[in-house]
Amino acid sequence: MKKLKRVFTYLFLSVAAIVSIFPFLWMLVSMTNKSVDVTAGRLIPGTHFIENLKNLLDQTQIGIALWNSFVIAIITTVLTLLIGSLAGYGFEIFRSKGKDIVFNILVLSMMIPFAAIMIPLYRLFGRISADAPLIGLDTLAAAFLPTIITAFFIFFFRQNTKMFARELVEAGRIDGLSEWGIFFRIYMPTMKTTYAAAAIIAFMNSWNNYLWPLVVLQSPNKQTIPLLISNLGAGYTPDYGVIMTAIVIATLPTALVFFLMQRHFVAGMMGSVKG
Amino acid sequence: MSQASSPTHQRTFTQRLRKNYIGWLFIILSVLGISLFYFYPMVQAFLLSLQSGMGSTLEYVGFxxxxxxxxxxxxxxxxxxxxxxxxxxxxxxxxxxxxxxxxxxxxxxxxxxxxxxxxxxxxxxxxxxxxxxxxxxxxxxxxxxxxxxxxxxxxxxxxxxxxxxxxxxxxxxxxxxxxxxxxxxxxxxxxxxxxxxxxxxxxxxxxxxxxxxxxxxxxxxxxxxxxxxxxxxxxxxxxxxxxxxxxxxxxxxxxxxxxxxxxxxxxxxxxxxxxxxxxxxxxxxxxxxxxxxxxxxxxxxx
Structure with a gap:
């Protein structure tokens, strides 16, 4: 009876694992096959990869899209971490009644669904387009500006700051460091793991963001990777081999981040619930 | 009031005030950002929801x-x-x-x-x-x-x-x-x-x-x-x-x-x-x- 249960457990988990992995294997295999073979359901690797990659580079602006996505993701990650950690640190270390009230109000913004503010944001960027063309509609800046300051990261850093030894702040003050010096020279280096975890979340969110870039980025040379893939996928005569190559390229950075930094990755997810 | 004349007390008090003030500097960017990109659009969305019309010609129509x-x-x-x-x-x-x-x-x-x-x-x-x-x-x-x-x-x-x-x-x-x-x-x-x-x-x-x-x-x-x-x-x-x-x-x-x-x-x-x-x-x-x-x-x- 016990043995039977064991067998059933392994069977169940194996099916779940296969279902989870299969789409990945399929896209890797399809990347090396001709479009007709993909439609015919071919499940063994082919020799068409170079051809697919060449077509992808010729027919789409994947290079530009990759560049745009990287620029947006890197700027977003750096600014998100900087601004979020400053605030998380500020709320926890310089705690006061007034700041606690402000904190609770900011946290409420986590409940606001993006769909609810999308239209006013779009109109806001539309209005400033004429005066400030560098951050108006259809600019990379417009795609990341509303995403860099979020209550989630303030909350995240505040939770993690609770574990930061306050004696280090006192020691810094005695050594004559300014409050900013303490933050940049003591807090930041000691909280490396927290920053790593936050960086992973911020990078992935930005890399995969779809709706807001879809709304603000209109010209083809401003496209990000998700927009490019969405357009390819919606085409009437899709070249499956080419699309699969694009999807693999799009998934590569996040998959790499996951496999190289698995520990931080999970820490990042958990950091959002602690406390 | 009389304590204010005590120099050490005054120092710690101004120090506390100063620290409190620096604390606000740490969080000010976030407060501005979230107000601009979350709360302001929230209010705008509500005002918009009371208007109707196509494109940019909108007029108030109540509920x-x-x-x-x-x-x-x-x-x-x-x-x-x-x-x-x-x-x-x-x-x-x-x-x-x-x-x-x-x-x-x-x-x-x-x-x-x-x-x-x-x-x-x-x-x-x-x-x-x-x-x-x-x-x-x-x-x-x-x-x-x-x-x-x-x-x-x-x-x-x-x-x-x-x-x-x-x-x-x-x-x-x-x-x-x-x-x-x-x-x-x-x-x-x-x-x-x-x-x-x-x-x-x-x-x-x-x-x-x-x-x-x-x-x-x-x-x-x-x-x-x-x-x-x-x-x-x-x-x-x-x-x-x-x-x-x-x-x-x-x-x-x-x-x-x-x-x-x-x-x-x-x-x-x-x-x-x-x-x-x-x-x-x-x-x-x-x-x-x-x-x-x-x-x-x-x-x-x-």
Whole structure:
């Protein structure tokens, strides 16, 4: 009876694992096959990869899209971490009644669904387009500006700051460091793991963001990777081999981040619930 | 008043004031940013919801837009679909994630690391990328139908994307595939903190595995289950990427979600920002009400 249960457990988990992995294997295999073979359901690797990659580079602006996505993701990650950690640190270390009230109000913004503010944001960027063309509609800046300051990261850093030894702040003050010096020279280096975890979340969110870039980025040379893939996928005569190559390229950075930094990755997810 | 004359006291007082002031400098950017990109648009959206008109010519119409909601069949369809996804998909996913995490928490299980990584893997894909993959897998002559046909489970292909019922199923399957492993990781790490002796005591008392699951595991995981269900609820209420890229809301409007309807009202049809803002306020109200209910039903009251 016990043995039977064991067998059933392994069977169940194996099916779940296969279902989870299969789409990945399929896209890797399809990347090396001709479009007709993909439609015919071919499940063994082919020799068409170079051809697919060449077509992808010729027919789409994947290079530009990759560049745009990287620029947006890197700027977003750096600014998100900087601004979020400053605030998380500020709320926890310089705690006061007034700041606690402000904190609770900011946290409420986590409940606001993006769909609810999308239209006013779009109109806001539309209005400033004429005066400030560098951050108006259809600019990379417009795609990341509303995403860099979020209550989630303030909350995240505040939770993690609770574990930061306050004696280090006192020691810094005695050594004559300014409050900013303490933050940049003591807090930041000691909280490396927290920053790593936050960086992973911020990078992935930005890399995969779809709706807001879809709304603000209109010209083809401003496209990000998700927009490019969405357009390819919606085409009437899709070249499956080419699309699969694009999807693999799009998934590569996040998959790499996951496999190289698995520990931080999970820490990042958990950091959002602690406390 | 007299203490103010004491020089040391005065120094610490001004120091405290100064520190408090520096503290505000640390948080000021965030306060401004969230006010500008969240709270200001929130107010604007409300003002917009009281206006009507096409494009940029808007005029105040009071609560007409809110009345219009009740007579708008597309809105009702989008709302029903969204709630249906919520009621079917979130519980399905949470139960599955709980089962996986309990099975994987067994210390005698082999290949645990492999199973855990495999089941979590979907969570690293971008929503658009996996949506496009699912669209192809579930196509009429896609691999899912090929597989089911070859196993003789079905005798003719299922119209996964073009039948109103099956299209909804496809969307639910897709979201479940993407997010189950993600939720599982939360439960797994919570389970690792559970005191093993509780299970041993339960075993001595003759509790079955089922009883242990319902009377020990579930109550202990209640806070994290609450957290994940709120996050999933908010996520599902905003469902957009998958529907847009798998079915585009079709066939007809049978898989349309509220977020997609807002997008269409603003950017696909003749833009009606006022009415779109009204619909978007419905999402906000739903998020607030549902989070509140979940807190009430499952939350600890302390």
């Amino acid at each position: 007409d837009n809110y009345v219009r909601l009740f007579n708008d069949p597309t809105f009702i369809t989008a709302l029903t679909n969204t709630i249906l996804y919520l009621l079917v998909q979130v519980p399905l996913m949470i139960v599955l994630a709980l089962v996986f995490s309990v099975l994987l928490n067994d210390p005698t299980l082999k290949f645990k690391g492999f199973f855990r990584t495999a089941i979590f893997l979907p969570a690293v894909t971008s929503l658009v990328a996996y949506a496009v993959i699912f669209k192809y897998l579930f196509g009429n002559d896609g691999l899912v139908n090929d597989f089911l046909l070859s196993m003789n489970i079905i005798s003719s292909p299922i119209a996964w994307l073009s039948d109103p019922f099956w299209a909804k199923i496809t969307i639910i399957l897709a979201i479940t595939w993407r997010w189950t492993g993600y939720n599982m990781i939360f439960y797994l790490s919570a389970l690792q903190n559970v005191d093993k002796s509780m299970y041993e005591a339960a075993k001595i008392d003759g509790a079955s595995a089922m009883q242990q699951f319902f009377f020990i595991t579930i109550p202990l995981l209640k806070p994290i289950i609450l957290f994940t269900s709120i996050v999933s609820t908010i996520g599902t209420l905003q469902l957009f990427d998958e529907v847009m890229n798998i079915t585009s809301g079709g066939p007809g409007n049978s898989t349309m979600t509220i977020s997609m309807y807002i997008y269409n009202l603003s950017f696909e049809y003749t833009p009606d920002f006022g009415y779109a803002a009204t619909v978007s306020y419905v999402v906000l109200i739903l998020v607030v009400i549902l989070s509140f209910i979940q807190f009430r039903v499952a939350g600890d009251r302390d």
